[in-house]
Amino acid sequence: MSKNVVIVGGGFAGISAAQKLASSDVNITIIDKTNHHLFQPLLYQVATAALSPGDIAMPIRAIFRRQKNVEVVLGEVTNIDKEQQSVQLKNGHSYPFDYLILAPGAQYNYFGHDEWEKHAPGLKSISDALDIRERILLSLEQAEQIADPKERQPYLTYVVIGGGPTGVEMAGSIAEIAKRSMMRDFRNIKPDETKIYLVEAADGILNAFEEPLSKKGQKTLEDMGVEVLLNTPVKDIRKNGVQIEGRFIETPNIVWGAGVVASPLIKRLEVETDRIGRAVVNPDLSIGDHSNIFVAGDAAHAKDKDGNPLPGLAPVALQQGKYLGELIKNELKGRSRKDFEYVDKGTMATIGRAKAVADVRGFKFSGFFAWILWGLIHIFFLIGFRNRFRVFAEWIWHYMTFKRGVRLIAKKDEES
Ligand SMILES: Cc1cc2nc3c(=O)[nH]c(=O)nc-3n(C[C@H](O)[C@H](O)[C@H](O)COP(=O)(O)OP(=O)(O)OC[C@H]3O[C@@H](n4cnc5c(N)ncnc54)[C@H](O)[C@@H]3O)c2cc1C
Structure with missing residues (x-):
């Protein structure tokens, strides 16, 4: 019988794990409390009226329209029963698993306020x-x-x-x-x-x-x-x-x-956590002695080869998701596990129009070239051709005209 793979969170880690399992004989259930995958690195452009929400978000169902072994569930996971091997949703439903990938991300930390x-x-x-x-x-x-x-x-x-x-x-x-x-x-x-x-x-x-x-x-x-x-x-x-x-x-x-803290769902696992609530995972991203329960992305405290904790970044989550998809695929074929190894391809931050800083494998640069590279990489990792095309077109438009297109105020009430 096909194994049940339950994935909690349709972010970078969850989506890439499910995609890696596209050709495997498994039943995948992706559970997310929102109906969309969100490209968080471009959220600030929605907040500052440069892009529309639809440019950087994609319904999870649409992403897996053609992947027949995926079922998408809209719901919030509130508990995990490690012994019975099931996850429970707020609405009372529960889903049994043979493999569980927890990738619920992080949230902001107001340091007690x-x-x-x-x-x-x-x-x-x-x-x-x-x-x-x-x-x-x-x-x-x-x-x-x-x-x-x-x-x-x-x-x-x-x-x-x-x-x-x-x-x-x-x-x-x-x-x-x-x-x-x-x-x-x-x-x-x-x-x-x-x-x-x-x-x-x-x-x-x-x-x-x-x-x-x-x-x-x-x-x-x-x-x-x-x-x-x-x-x-x-x-x-x-x-x-x-x-x-x-x-x-x-x-x-x-x-x-x-500052951020890991999703509160991680507490329900009752495993060792770090000071920002991330689950301390084994080298194969599993937890404790549960070799079929994994934590990935912003909710995981994994280490690089020098023993330093990996940062909460999209490439870390993407690589961990792909790794877990591959691990399950191989294990079903009777192959043994290898440890996760993060490949750091560089870090970038944009500051404004034609201004960014980049550190790509020790090569440090800034300014217009860094900004172009930042733009190309973000377009490349956006999900969906339509989103890539629209974001690219919007950016060219802003660059040439300095105009911000998305400036509608929808809810004007006393409180706002
Ligand atoms: C504003 C902003 C800017 C960023 N900029 C960059 C950047 O420039 N470069 C970079 O590399 N990284 C950036 N990051 C970090 C990057 O977005 C994260 O590292 C990445 O999203 C982590 O992926 P993930 O899959 O672990 O979690 P997420 O992408 O956060 O996905 C988690 C998913 O889990 C779902 N979920 C959570 N709890 C539950 C629950 N209980 N039940 C069901 N579903 C649940 C959520 O709805 C969400 O869809 C940025 C983050 C933010 C917020």
């Missing part, structure tokens, strides 16, 4: 991105209607918390909107009135990059008009602003990008 989330949303889902986009657009509309420059200042102020790639991309993109592209359409606001702060608790930004590149990233952001506040832990976040040491920055526009 969950109450900050409603004022400073993180960028993790399509609805987060649309929420942030509406805040930015509504804020500009409000500023346009206030005659006194002092009174309108908070509406023209943006605070991004966290100097990792997401925070840097977000701050750079807001600077482009607020200092240039959208301002032409507002009659009363001057581009130099806008203030963008990137707040970071550590003494540098882009810490995953070595010194010349992280400094270069900071300088590029500053040249674009972003004020980078280093060694600045956030003390409090309220509806109308951010409290830092000795100063309150008044603004309704706050974005959180300051």
Whole structure:
């Protein structure tokens, strides 16, 4: 009888594992609490009105339309029974497995201040991105209607918390909107009135990059008009602003990008976890002595060949998913397992139009060439020809016209 492979999470790890098993005689069930696979590295472009949600997300059913051994289930997994070999969903359904791949990703960490989330949303889902986009657009509309420059200042102020790639991309993109592209359409606001702060608790930004590149990233952001506040832990976040040491920055526009924790589902596994809640996995990504239960992607703490933990990046999740698909395929043919080995092909971050930093196998570069390479790689890894074509066309359009196309405000209520 065919084996049941249950995959929790239709992100980079889950999708690539299922695709690798396309030609195998197994029944695959992919369970995700959303109906789409999301290309998170481009979410900030939805939040800053450069791309539409449909450009970077694809229904999971559509991805597997032709792969007959896959069943897609929309539902949230709430428990895992390791002994009975089944997963339970919130709606009470359960799915038995012979092999389980858990790839539920991560979520933002507010370091014990969950109450900050409603004022400073993180960028993790399509609805987060649309929420942030509406805040930015509504804020500009409000500023346009206030005659006194002092009174309108908070509406023209943006605070991004966290100097990792997401925070840097977000701050750079807001600077482009607020200092240039959208301002032409507002009659009363001057581009130099806008203030963008990137707040970071550590003494540098882009810490995953070595010194010349992280400094270069900071300088590029500053040249674009972003004020980078280093060694600045956030003390409090309220509806109308951010409290830092000795100063309150008044603004309704706050974005959180300051750290992640693994999906809470990992706790249900009752295995060893690291300080950010990731399951500590064996070299073949299985957990403890359960050789048929694996954790992959952002939810896994796996090590590289020098014993250092692998970062929460899309290529790590993709390679782990492919590896697990291959492992199951081989095992069903009676072949033995090999350990997972991550191939690091480089790290990149974009800062704005024609500006990026890249470290590709020790070759460090920045500027226009890094940005082109960043763009090509992101287009290549997007799922679906239509999405690739549309994103490419949108980028060419922005590059030539400086215009942001997706600027509709859908829900204008009192609270927003
Ligand atoms: C804004 C942002 C920008 C990023 N930029 C980059 C970048 O430039 N380069 C890079 O390499 N990486 C980047 N990353 C990181 C990268 O996106 C992640 O490393 C990658 O998505 C991890 O893949 P994954 O498969 O582990 O999880 P995910 O892609 O997060 O997928 C997890 C899936 O599991 C589902 N799920 C979660 N819990 C449950 C549950 N209980 N039941 C059912 N389904 C569940 C979710 O709905 C989701 O579809 C970025 C991340 C973010 C948020």
